[in-house]
Amino acid sequence: xxxxxxxxxxxxxxxxxxxxxxxxxxxxxxxxxxxxxxxxxxxxxxxxxxxxxxxxxxxxxxxxxxxxxxxxxxxxxxxxxxxxxxxxxxxxxxxxxxxxxxxxxxxxxxxxxxxxxxxxxxxxxxxxxxxxxxxxxxxxxxxxxxxxxxxxxxxxxx
Amino acid sequence: xxxxxxxxxxxxxxxxxxxxxxxxxxxxxxxxxxxxxxxxxxxxxxxxxxxxxxxxxxxxxxxxxxxxxxxxxxxxxxxxxxxxxxxxxxxxxxxxxxxxxxxxxxxxxxxxxxxxxxxxxxxxxxxxxxxxxxxxxxxxxxxxxxxxxxxxxxxxxxxxxxxxxxxxxxxxxxxxxxxxxxxxxxxxxxxxxxxxxxxxxxxxxxxxxxxxxxxxxxxxxxxxxxxxxxxxxxxxxxxxxxxxxxxxxxxxxxxxxxxxxxxxxxxxxxxxxxxxxxxxxxxxxxxxxxxxxxxxxxxxxxxxxxxxxxxxxxxxxxxxxxxxxxxxxxxxxxxxxxxxxxxxxxxxxxxxxxxxxxxxxxxxxxxxxxxxxxxxxxxxxxxxxxxxxxxxxxxxxxxxxxxxxxxxxxxxxxxxxxxxxxxxxxxxxxxxxxxxxxxxxxxxxxxxxxxxxxxxxxxxxxxxxxxxxxxxxxxxxxxxxxxxxxxxxxxxxxxxxxxxxxxxxxxxxxxxxxxxxxxxxxxxxxxxxxxxxxxxxxxxxxxxxxxxxxxxxxxxxxxxxxxxxxxxxxxxxxxxxxxxxxxxxxxxxxxxxxxxxxxxxxxxxxxxxxxxxxxxxxxxxxxxxxxxxxxxxxxxxxxxxxxxxxxxxxxxxxxxxxxxxxxxxxxxxxxxxxxxxxxxxxxxxxxxxxxxxxxxxxxxxxxxxxxxxxxxxxxxxxxxxx
Numbered sequence: 113x114x115x116x117x118x119x120x121x122x123x124x125x126x127x128x129x130x131x132x133x134x135x136x137x138x139x140x141x142x143x144x145x146x147x148x149x150x151x152x153x154x155x156x157x158x159x160x161x162x163x164x165x166x167x168x169x170x171x172x173x174x175x176x177x178x179x180x181x182x183x184x185x186x187x188x189x190x191x192x193x194x195x196x197x198x199x200x201x202x203x204x205x206x207x208x209x210x211x212x213x214x215x216x217x218x219x220x221x222x223x224x225x226x227x228x229x230x231x232x233x234x235x236x237x238x239x240x241x242x243x244x245x246x247x248x249x250x251x252x253x254x255x256x257x258x259x260x261x262x263x264x265x266x267x268x269x270x
Numbered sequence: 271x272x273x274x275x276x277x278x279x280x281x282x283x284x285x286x287x288x289x290x291x292x293x294x295x296x297x298x299x300x301x302x303x304x305x306x307x308x309x310x311x312x313x314x315x316x317x318x319x320x321x322x323x324x325x326x327x328x329x330x331x332x333x334x335x336x337x338x339x340x341x342x343x344x345x346x347x348x349x350x351x352x353x354x355x356x357x358x359x360x361x362x363x364x365x366x367x368x369x370x371x372x373x374x375x376x377x378x379x380x381x382x383x384x385x386x387x388x389x390x391x392x393x394x395x396x397x398x399x400x401x402x403x404x405x406x407x408x409x410x411x412x413x414x415x416x417x418x419x420x421x422x423x424x425x426x427x428x429x430x431x432x433x434x435x436x437x438x439x440x441x442x443x444x445x446x447x448x449x450x451x452x453x454x455x456x457x458x459x460x461x462x463x464x465x466x467x468x469x470x471x472x473x474x475x476x477x478x479x480x481x482x483x484x485x486x487x488x489x490x491x492x493x494x495x496x497x498x499x500x501x502x503x504x505x506x507x508x509x510x511x512x513x514x515x516x517x518x519x520x521x522x523x524x525x526x527x528x529x530x531x532x533x534x535x536x537x538x539x540x541x542x543x544x545x546x547x548x549x550x551x552x553x554x555x556x557x558x559x560x561x562x563x564x565x566x567x568x569x570x571x572x573x574x575x576x577x578x579x580x581x582x583x584x585x586x587x588x589x590x591x592x593x594x595x596x597x598x599x600x601x602x603x604x605x606x607x608x609x610x611x612x613x614x615x616x617x618x619x620x621x622x623x624x625x626x627x628x629x630x631x632x633x634x635x636x637x638x639x640x641x642x643x644x645x646x647x648x649x650x651x652x653x654x655x656x657x658x659x660x661x662x663x664x665x666x667x668x669x670x671x672x673x674x675x676x677x678x679x680x681x682x683x684x685x686x687x688x689x690x691x692x693x694x695x696x697x698x699x700x701x702x703x704x705x706x707x708x709x710x711x712x713x714x715x716x717x718x719x720x721x722x723x724x725x726x727x728x729x730x731x732x733x734x735x736x737x738x739x740x741x742x743x744x745x746x747x748x749x750x751x752x753x754x755x756x757x758x759x760x761x762x763x764x765x766x767x768x769x770x771x772x773x774x775x776x777x778x779x780x781x782x783x784x785x786x787x788x789x790x791x792x793x794x795x796x797x798x799x800x801x802x803x804x805x806x807x808x809x810x811x812x813x814x815x816x817x818x819x820x821x822x823x824x825x826x827x828x829x830x831x832x833x834x835x836x837x838x839x840x841x842x843x844x845x846x847x848x849x850x851x852x853x854x855x856x857x858x859x860x861x862x863x864x865x866x867x868x869x870x871x872x873x874x875x876x877x878x879x880x881x882x883x884x885x886x887x888x889x890x891x892x893x894x895x896x897x898x899x900x901x902x903x904x905x906x907x908x909x910x911x912x913x914x915x916x917x918x919x920x921x922x923x924x925x926x927x928x929x930x931x932x933x934x935x936x937x938x939x940x941x942x943x944x945x946x947x948x949x950x951x952x953x954x955x956x957x958x959x960x961x962x963x964x965x966x967x968x969x970x971x972x973x974x975x976x977x978x979x980x981x982x983x984x985x986x987x988x989x990x991x992x
Contacts, residue, residue, distance in 0.1 A: 155921055
């Protein structure tokens with residue numbers, strides 16, 4: 113049903129009139145023009161479409177727009193603040209934690225939610241938390257290292 | 271679709287008509303110093319047999335082509351028909367050109383895969399970019415540096431012999447203040463030079479940027495979500511196309527009713543021959559409307575499934591072709607104390623890149639512009655031209671990031687679909703396959719069978735080797751052990767195999783054929799080592815005179831801390847080695863096997879390779895890690911189930927690719943061999959994973975598996991029988 117939905121998108125109030133049963137992934141990519149969130153499998157198996165809703169990682173391919181009404185949505189485009197990369201973004205670069213880069217936005221968003229819940233995860237907690245995000249190029253071990261490095265950076269290097 | 275799904279993806283060339291002449295090129299790219307190349311002139315490449323003829327059909331261009339330009343701002347643009355799909359040549363090729371030209375790495379811009387600007391290229395596959403294009407690029411760089419020295423000699427009124435280059439400047443060796451920048455030399459000029467092929471490239475001792483590890487140059491775009499993949503190109507009037515697909519391969523449409531789909535607001539339904547598509551400005555609405563089409567299909571008659579396919583393949587196989595032979599097999603058999611006869615099976619595997627096939631087509635007047643996830647932009651240009659009946663010169667395939675390829679993004683079916691629909695609708699069209707379409711229309715790694723009969727003497731020497739491969743092809747089939755009596759025969763092609771062989775399309779999958787061949791060979795070697803009562807490493811060394819292979823085996827064993835033991839040692843350690851894309855590789859894996867669940871946990875993998883000059887050791891190590899990780903998938907879990915040309919694995923719920931928890935500690939070793947020509951890096955290490963894990967499982971629990979994947983079900987079943 114077409115209706116007006118309001119939510120916060122990357123820190124900015126957003127209002128759009130849309131069939132509110134549409135999936136957030138497609139609304140982000142078409143109506144809102146944010147192309148960083150990727151389609152990978154359409155059935156929440158791969159995590160390429162991961163975004164944050166109220167700081168929880170969700171699969172935007174399975175999230176209907178009306179469910180984010182009044183909530184805070186953050187996509188990969190909203191992670192860098194005032195041109196400064198988020199420590200996770202920087203750590204992915206420094207650790208070469210990507211190859212083709214297609215799964216990368218989803219990986220970073222999932223890792224962001226993971227670090228919010230557990231700011232000092234052990235490597236095995238990172239593996240567990242990232243398990244359902246798929247990468248075909250085989251950057252897994254470097255992604256784990258990048259998340260560890262970012263966690264350390266976010267703790268003030270301790 | 272009119273496309274022949276059984277196309278032999280051997281990457282042979284189509285007649286080429288780029289339509290862009292040298293004047294157009296200069297018009298597009300502006301002034302500066304441009305190096306045109308006629309590869310035939312390049313003696314350095316000719317000596318190495320690399321000019322033309324590589325990868326089937328046409329190799330590097332033999333007509334004029336610009337390889338690089340030094341712009342009026344001093345920046346260097348490198349033009350290559352290769353594409354970046356994660357393998358990292360966007361960095362490695364830039365390192366090569368920066369080093370030859372003595373400019374900082376960040377002064378190099380890579381222009382990749384643009385069919386209007388870049389030299390013709392058959393496609394990015396076969397681990398060829400660094401070993402085949404790289405030397406040509408370096409030669410172009412060396413030549414461009416020579417041009418700069420000549421220009422500077424005039425400019426500085428100093429003999430060229432007294433001049434040297436550094437950091438984007440030419441300077442007088444006797445007075446470093448007497449210098450001129452490349453930007454100044456290129457300013458206001460339109461200089462075209464044709465390479466002579468007579469300027470020597472730098473020697474390894476002179477390298478400043480090559481052989482140094484460098485992180486990816488495209489990472490910033492990729493971590494911020496700004497990197498544009500084909501699906502990220504937008505136009506205000508663009509529509510998304512969803513295409514009607516059959517339930518099984520070769521199913522024939524007998525009845526179709528699109529009336530309900532046409533009732534959806536804003537939808538345009540297009541029917542042209544077998545192409546039926548729903549267009550809408552929103553992809554999800556197009557998909558919803560597509561589901562309203564009512565259809566009936568006649569299913570094809572086919573009893574083939576993923577279990578009986580192997581018998582079928584052996585029966586369907588044509589007469590074999592013997593690629594290697596020596597000695598007398600009968601004599602070898604009579605010399606043997608133990609004869610081992612085995613059959614190895616390997617099922618169909620999907621490429622499964624996370625980015626599905628996508629293309630955007632836009633037609634303005636005569637000009638067709640395509641953005642596509644493809645490993646083969648130039649063949650895509652030709653295919654679109656043919657489909658639309660326009661000259662290839664009117665078609666431009668644009669450079670774009672590709673979200674993984676692995677050999678699977680070479681057929682361009684989605685590109686032709688987008689182009690046809692753009693023409694029929696009069697609007698820019700995006701075709702973005704769903705995951706289900708991605709699996710269904712994949713050109714799968716072919717199912718294959720290997721039969722080996724071999725023998726070992728009472729002294730632990732391999733006395734004969736009779737090898738027959740069905741449908742995996744020659745790549746990696748020839749054995750490299752020191753065996754007096756041997757024969758290697760392949761039956762049926764490695765990629766396609768013809769319509770009677772495979773029930774759906776097959777093609778190149780990262781190190782095509784070699785994964786199957788190396789799994790079979792290295793398993794058989796271990797079986798013989800066990801029969802001879804010998805440690806698998808010692809057995810290999812005893813039967814190897816190939817120094818390169820001995821060296822990589824030793825390097826891997828030293829790093830691993832290999833303790834000689836005869837299998838089954840219970841330690842769960844397995845070795846495999848092989849050769850691919852000119853690179854020698856040895857891998858040692860350590861596993862734990864749960865006999866009750868059949869689950870294999872890989873704890874550690876050590877991989878050593880000799881790839882000649884490693885231009886970017888960081889990128890080379892990453893490719894090795896990627897190979898080891900991706901290799902876990904085909905070795906342990908991945909296979910396509912099907913019956914009657916219908917596929918049952920169409921998403922990641924049942925087609926299991928490697929996850930974080932599967933990935934072991936991976937240690938890589940690149941043998942220092944920078945004086946040798948660079949070899950392939952994107953594929954070699956993956957070939958060893960099937961064999962190393964099969965051997966490690968045997969070493970752990972004494973169960974020998976002859977079929978990939980080495981799945982929990984197969985392990986449990988074998989454990990029950992044992």
